[in-house]
Amino acid sequence: QQQVKQSPQSLIVQKGGISIINCAYENTAFDYFPWYQQFPGKGPALLIAIRPDVSEKKEGRFTISFNKSAKQFSLHIMDSQPGDSATYFCAASNTNAGKSTFGDGTTLTVKP
Amino acid sequence: DTGVSQNPRHKITKRGQNVTFRCDPISEHNRLYWYRQTLGQGPEFLTYFQNEAQLEKSRLLSDRFSAERPKGSFSTLEIQRTEQGDSAMYLCASSLNTGFDGYTFGSGTRLTVV
Numbered sequence: 001q002q003q004v005k006q007s008p009q010s011l012i013v014q015k016g017g018i019s020i021i022n023c024a025y026e027n028t029a030f031d032y033f034p035w036y037q038q039f040p041g042k043g044p045a046l047l048i049a050i051r052p053d054v055s056e057k058k059e060g061r062f063t064i065s066f067n068k069s070a071k072q073f074s075l076h077i078m079d080s081q082p083g084d085s086a087t088y089f090c091a092a093s094n095t096n097a098g099k100s101t102f103g104d105g106t107t108l109t110v111k112p
Numbered sequence: 113d114t115g116v117s118q119n120p121r122h123k124i125t126k127r128g129q130n131v132t133f134r135c136d137p138i139s140e141h142n143r144l145y146w147y148r149q150t151l152g153q154g155p156e157f158l159t160y161f162q163n164e165a166q167l168e169k170s171r172l173l174s175d176r177f178s179a180e181r182p183k184g185s186f187s188t189l190e191i192q193r194t195e196q197g198d199s200a201m202y203l204c205a206s207s208l209n210t211g212f213d214g215y216t217f218g219s220g221t222r223l224t225v226v
Contacts (some may be wrong), residue, residue, distance in 0.1 A: 043217030
């Protein structure tokens with residue numbers, strides 16, 4: 001049972017454009033929603049995260065939008081740069097339970 | 113502290129052999145996780161420790177897989193009688209007890225079973 005669905009699978013944007021990646025979850029017990037960035041040959045690295053009591057969180061060029069009623073959240077990358085080219089994973093966890101459930105990832109390519 | 117360290121980085125083994133991977137977490141993190149990642153997929157939960165106690169194991173973790181975290185420090189993941197389907201990247205991560213700080217992942221151990 002896939003509890004976190006991520007889309008699109010791949011995304012190509014021009015330098016300076018906005019990249020948007022979407023995720024949907026099913027388990028209402030989830031209380032922490034992080035996004036990870038992964039480069040080839042490396043482990044995922046925490047990018048930004050949000051709790052369900054907040055509808056938006058911004059850190060630099062990265063923003064998470066969260067819609068609790070729709071059970072959806074998204075990552076927006078403003079002014080996308082070629083260095084942002086990577087695979088992005090959304091995740092959801094119940095912090096009492098410990099483990100996280102990950103989406104299948106979005107491969108972002110930013111063209112110069 | 114240099115982050116989460118995993119060894120070896122790569123392992124090629126013949127089918128049927130046993131392999132063991134090691135993970136050294138960030139020293140102040142008391143939670144440690146093992147995940148498996150195959151090409152084109154997100155990390156898949158295998159097991160999780162809080163200090164030395166193994167609190168949860170995925171149903172995906174067959175009896176050929178065993179993990180330990182003696183004294184709540186480093187952890188080992190052993191796969192017995194490896195199969196070609198075990199080929200994957202094995203990721204270790206650690207976090208603080210609150211769970212609201214996200215994971216710090218290691219660079220993983222890539223296992224190839226031939």
